[in-house]
Structures are given as C-alpha cells and as structure tokens.
Amino acid sequence: MNYSDNGFFDDFGGKYVAEVLRRPLDELEKTFKEAMKDPSFIKELETIQRDYIGRETPLLYAEAATKILGGAQIYIKLEGLANTGAHKINNAIGQCLLAKRMGKKRIIAETGAGQHGVATAAACAKLGLECIVYMGEVDVRRQQPNVAAMELYGAKVHPVTSGTRTLKDAVNEAMRDWAANPDTTHYVLGSALGPAPFPDMVREFQSVIGREVERQAAERNLDVAAMIACVGGGSNSMGFFAPFIDKDSPRLIGVEAGGIGDGIGENAIRMSGNASREGILQGYKSRFLLDSDGQALPTRSISAGLDYCGIGPQLASLGKSGRVEFTYARDNEALDAVKFFARNEGVLFAMESAHAGAAAIKLAPTMPKDKAIIVNMSGRGDKDIFITCPVFRKTEWKQFLESELERLNNETDIHEAKVMTCQK
Ligand SMILES: *Cc1c(COP(=O)(O)O)cnc(C)c1O
Numbered sequence: 001m002n003y004s005d006n007g008f009f010d011d012f013g014g015k016y017v018a019e020v021l022r023r024p025l026d027e028l029e030k031t032f033k034e035a036m037k038d039p040s041f042i043k044e045l046e047t048i049q050r051d052y053i054g055r056e057t058p059l060l061y062a063e064a065a066t067k068i069l070g071g072a073q074i075y076i077k078l079e080g081l082a083n084t085g086a087h088k089i090n091n092a093i094g095q096c097l098l099a100k101r102m103g104k105k106r107i108i109a110e111t112g113a114g115q116h117g118v119a120t121a122a123a124c125a126k127l128g129l130e131c132i133v134y135m136g137e138v139d140v141r142r143q144q145p146n147v148a149a150m151e152l153y154g155a156k157v158h159p160v161t162s163g164t165r166t167l168k169d170a171v172n173e174a175m176r177d178w179a180a181n182p183d184t185t186h187y188v189l190g191s192a193l194g195p196a197p198f199p200d201m202v203r204e205f206q207s208v209i210g211r212e213v214e215r216q217a218a219e220r221n222l223d224v225a226a227m228i229a230c231v232g233g234g235s236n237s238m239g240f241f242a243p244f245i246d247k248d249s250p251r252l253i254g255v256e257a258g259g260i261g262d263g264i265g266e267n268a269i270r271m272s273g274n275a276s277r278e279g280i281l282q283g284y285k286s287r288f289l290l291d292s293d294g295q296a297l298p299t300r301s302i303s304a305g306l307d308y309c310g311i312g313p314q315l316a317s318l319g320k321s322g323r324v325e326f327t328y329a330r331d332n333e334a335l336d337a338v339k340f341f342a343r344n345e346g347v348l349f350a351m352e353s354a355h356a357g358a359a360a361i362k363l364a365p366t367m368p369k370d371k372a373i374i375v376n377m378s379g380r381g382d383k384d385i386f387i388t389c390p391v392f393r394k395t396e397w398k399q400f401l402e403s404e405l406e407r408l409n410n411e412t413d414i415h416e417a418k419v420m421t422c423q424k
Contacts, residue, residue: 207243289309
C-alpha cells in the first residue's frame with residue numbers, strides 16, 4: 001500500500017511533535033484526505049498543473065545516449081521543464097491550494113539551497129497568498145540568486161541566526177512560527193518527510209510525475225525494466241515511483257549523493273552505505289546520519305538539494321524491504337553526466353538529477369536492448385551555473401566575475417527599477 005498506516009511506513013514515520021502542533025497536523029490531514037476525494041479540488045489542481053506548471057512534462061527518448069551506451073533504451077522524464085525549473089512546484093502548488101481550502105492566507109516554508117523557497121514563493125504569487133521563507137543566514141549569503149528570485153515573487157525571506165544557521169535551523173524556526181500561528185498559517189514542507197501527514201501528502205502531489213510516466217510508457221509499448229531518480233529527502237523519487245511500488249517490476253533505483261568520498265562529512269549516503277542509523281529528528285522516525293549523541297552529522301554534496309542528513313520514512317521502509325534499491329554517484333560522476341546528456345541529448349540536467357543520470361550511464365550497458373530505463377530529470381541545470389562554470393571554465397569564470405564586479409562598482413546608470421506597488 002502506498003498510504004501510510006496511521007502515519008507509519010512499517011517502523012518509520014510517525015508524528016513526533018510538540019503538543020501544540022498536533023492540532024494543525026490533524027486538521028491538515030483531514031483537509032488533505034477530503035480534498036483528494038473532492039472532484040472540484042482535483043479539477044482545480046489539474047487545471048493549474050496544466051496551465052501554470054506546464055504539465056504534462058515530456059518523456060524524451062534519449063536516442064544518441066542509448067546508441068553510445070549500447071544497452072537498454074534510455075528515456076528521460078523532463079520534469080525540469082516544469083515552470084520554475086524543477087519538480088518542487090508540484091508540491092508547493094498542491095499544498096497552497098490546501099491552505100486556501102482551510103482559509104489560511106499566510107504561508108511559511110523552510111529552504112536550504114533555496115529551490116523549495118523559490119517554488120513556494122512562485123506558488124504563493126500565483127495564488128495570492130502571503131509568503132514567508134525561513135532560511136539559514138549562511139544559506140542566505142551563499143544562495144543570493146535564489147533569495148533574489150523569492151523576493152521578485154513577493155516573498156519575505158527571513159534569515160535564521162540560531163544554531164548552525166543552515167537548513168535544520170530554518171526547519172526549527174518554521175515549526176516554531178507554525179506552532180505560534182496555527183489558525184492563520186500553513187507550513188509548506190518541501191520534501192516527502194517530516195511528521196505525518198507530510199510524507200503521504202507530498203508523495204501524492206508529486207505522484208503526477210509517475211502517473212504521467214506510466215501513461216507515456218504504455219502509449220509507446222515500452223518494456224520498462226528500471227526507473228532511476230535522485231534522492232535528497234525523497235519527493236521526486238517517491239512521486240516518480242508511486243504508481244509502481246505495489247508491483248513487482250520495474251526495478252526502482254534511488255541515487256544518493258556520494259560526494260567526494262566515504263569519510264564522515266564527505267557525502268550524504270544514508271541508504272547505500274552503512275553509516276546511517278535509525279533515529280527521530282524533526283518530527284519523524286527514519287534513517288539519519290547521526291553521531292553517537294544523536295546529533296546530525298555534517299554532509300557534503302556538489303548538489304545542494306541532495307545534501308541532507310535524513311531521508312523520507314517511506315523510502316527508508318522501501319529500502320529495508322528491498323522494493324527500492326539504493327546506490328550513489330560521486331560529485332565527479334554527476335558532473336560527467338551533466339556533460340554527457342548536454343552534449344548528446346541537448347538536455348541540461350540539474351546537479352541533483354545528474355546523479356540519476358550517472359547511475360543510468362552505468363546501468364544501461366549491462367541491460368538488453370529491448371528493455372527501457374527511465375531517468376527522472378527532476379530539474380534543469382540553469383540554476384547551477386555558479387557550480388558548473390567554476391569547474392568547467394574556471395579561469396574564464398573568474399575573469400567574468402571580476403569584470404562584473406568592476407562594472408557594478410563603476411557604472412552609475414544601473415537601472416533602478418521603479419517598483420510598482422501592486423498590492424493585492
Ligand atoms: C530539491 C531537489 C531535489 C532533492 O529533493 P527530493 O525531495 O529528494 O526530490 C532533487 N532535484 C532537484 C532539481 C531539486 O531541486
């Protein structure tokens with residue numbers, strides 16, 4: 001079964017939260033379950049998915065890549081063509097519609113790298129909701145382009161100065177805000193994790209990816225042997241895998257961030273290594289990278305979206321049962337995959353998604369030509385130029401940044417946009 005049993009996926013999941021958060025979580029669960037059975041809600045969701053997100057997203061036959069690798073037929077689900085550039089908008093739009101249904105006009109969200117903040121800010125702009133994004137002060141400084149995008153969409157970015165001033169502190173701050181303002185506010189959590197009902201809810205809003213793939217593969221009579229997705233918290237993978245979980249095939253493969261090596265703090269491998277442990281953190285029970293005191297260990301990845309110490313509870317359970325297999329790709333393998341698919345298919349993978357691409361490059365040659373592999377390209381790589389350019393063109397990139405700085409310092413006529421105050 002896809003849905004949790006009272007919030008639990010076997011041993012994992014649950015709702016380990018302070019008493020004050022029980023009521024908003026219960027209200028959310030009730031609203032979510034009713035909405036999913038309400039034809040008018042489904043119609044509203046499907047209309048905005050079509051007209052605003054741009055669904056359905058294409059399933060591309062990677063003909064040249066298939067030929068070069070000489071094995072299974074490779075197909076790429078181009079989720080990166082969704083408005084805002086990645087799958088995260090599917091969840092943000094779904095949850096914001098639920099907030100409206102509950103009569104809540106104030107939205108809060110946490111963000112690390114900024115992708116979930118951008119998606120939520122965009123969804124709020126579209127749906128006329130107030131948006132506050134909690135973001136660690138360190139991340140605010142590192143991720144200026146995303147902060148600028150959130151502000152363009154009209155969101156208020158709130159820098160968090162507690163703890164390590166990164167993602168987990170932003171989550172804590174968002175939880176605190178929600179506990180203080182449950183009647184007016186909905187907390188849009190960004191991945192298939194956290195306390196129930198978030199894992200079920202986020203999976204359902206992302207499962208549009210898997211349902212489209214199922215239809216697209218059937219239309220072309222594909223014999224799908226494997227589906228591959230990258231795994232941060234687990235939202236794109238769970239949405240992609242959802243319709244296939246209860247079946248024996250295809251193989252479902254989750255790809256984690258292998259970072260730069262096997263040492264502590266060198267990767268974000270929770271399922272495909274043996275460094276993680278069971279634990280309870282931020283409201284749910286799952287597998288985490290923790291020290292002996294139960295504190296989160298540092299993680300590392302070239303892709304900010306996979307750089308996280310925990311994993312969604314349903315994936316932890318599916319890993320334990322063996323239905324989902326896990327592997328990892330190193331930073332340099334992901335970079336090679338970006339290059340490979342850009343050159344041969346004209347498709348620029350996000351660094352996160354390139355981990356799935358790297359796994360496909362390894363797997364395809366080992367499989368027969370009459371089988372198909374489908375890779376979920378969860379996002380496109382435009383957002384990653386600050387990561388890829390210093391790797392591929394270091395000297396030129398440095399010169400570019402220096403000249404930009406000079407231009408900013410010298411130029412007197414940088415346009416000052418006349419900000420129209422379009423109050424809603
Ligand atoms: C955030 C992000 C991910 C990782 O998050 P999941 O919840 O595991 O899907 C993967 N790809 C992209 C493009 C992202 O922005």
